[in-house]
Amino acid sequence: MPVRVAHLLGRPCVTGIKRLEVVAGSDGNPDRIIAGREYADAEETFDLPLPAVVSVKEGINLPRYPSLPGRLRAKRASIDVVQLGPRPPDGLVKQRLRVPATSGARSESLGSGAEAVPALMRLFDDLGVLR
């Protein structure tokens, strides 16, 4: 959705970012953003002129929850309702949702506490993870 909105607005866009830095221009006003996200085991960085569209991933910040006075003010706020114009039918149609089949098998117990270490070592050998 963010990409489609960006195209409709004619703005640059980057999605799934986990770092965002606003950069001021020569007049001191926000001018650009530096956005970063994980790629493989590195971070790729994007430099976008404002205004821009970004979508963020969980972990980019800690949510700031509204205060009680803020919530009370929000209840009195007016909400504009915008009517959508005609649009073509969706090309992607959901038929049903279902829970993936599982094997139903419980995990195999290797024991309790430090007494399970010999079983863990044998399992490491069997799996071939020790080199």
Place this chain on the structure above:
Amino acid sequence: MTVLCLVETDAHGIRDSSLPALAVARALADSADSADSADSAGEHLAAAWVGVDAVVDGGSLALAGVDRGCAIDLGATAGYAPAAWARGLAGLATAGVGDGFGPVSAVVAAATDRGNEVLAHLGAITGLPMAANCVSASRIAPGRCQLVRQRWAGSLLEDAVLESPVALLTVATDAVAAQQAGEPGSASSDRTDTPASMAMSGPVPVPVPVLRYEPALTGGDLLVQAAESADRSAGVSLATARVVVGGGRGVGGPDGFTMLEELADLLGGVLGVSRVVTSQGWRPHRQQVGQTGTKISPELYLACGISGAIQHMAGCQGAKTIIAINTDPDAPMVAKADYAVIGDLHQVIPALIEALKQRGYR
């Protein structure tokens, strides 16, 4: 007709995350056999990548049933540019990938950050619908595909129908068995639309024609480009590690990760953590495993003190073997793991480290 699959590459060739996308694309192409009697041999499969100098593993292409390679030439644009990549795919989808291949009926990519982003741009450019995180796709009629795709971090599967002249799909990287990769080869793209022999040492020495395609870009297509970013470390990465030692809330605090790092070193692996750990500031976000972190697919995932929330399991369900160490026998991670040790990780991990050292591991 042709199914076109975007493959991501790195210095070693096609990235592993693109192999499931190739597998689903091949299955989609083959399914046209029953859906359209006029195309009784199924559809062709073409693989597209960005950069004429990209290292492309000819063995993987051949084993994935690729009939045609397409190197998208973005000229001096070296980095990842999502809109420009999409413009290249849009051009190929419009112009086709060569004589005898017919029109492009679908564009498929891996459901990575880049794959989802590029196909979203492609959908916006073409005005076509896109389906993300598919685990299977088949042609049920011309212009209609039956899909199964992951929803809610893979906790649910959705059956859906996509009706579109060109189906745009991304493939969940951890839900589809990838085609077995072949021996390294090379696909030359130095000539335009000319068959290029793949100098393969693998078992299927099939010549794959490679089309070099230069899209007409607009100014806005290059407005967003990724800066080159070096790997953080020359060592093992979380995404490709053979062994991952995971730590969650049960580790108790930032100091507790020292022993997990030591264990990971002894096993030749790396440390991964759950979201609560990064939210608490105990470890950096880049070590997070999960839906909004890194998706891992190691031989062994040793999950220590991790409850096993759906969002975390979405990132580790690609692990071949999961061992849970947890004090709570009813924790979801214990139920979903292959093996479990019920106990305090602060007792189990030091004993395990000691056992490894006694075997000579340092």
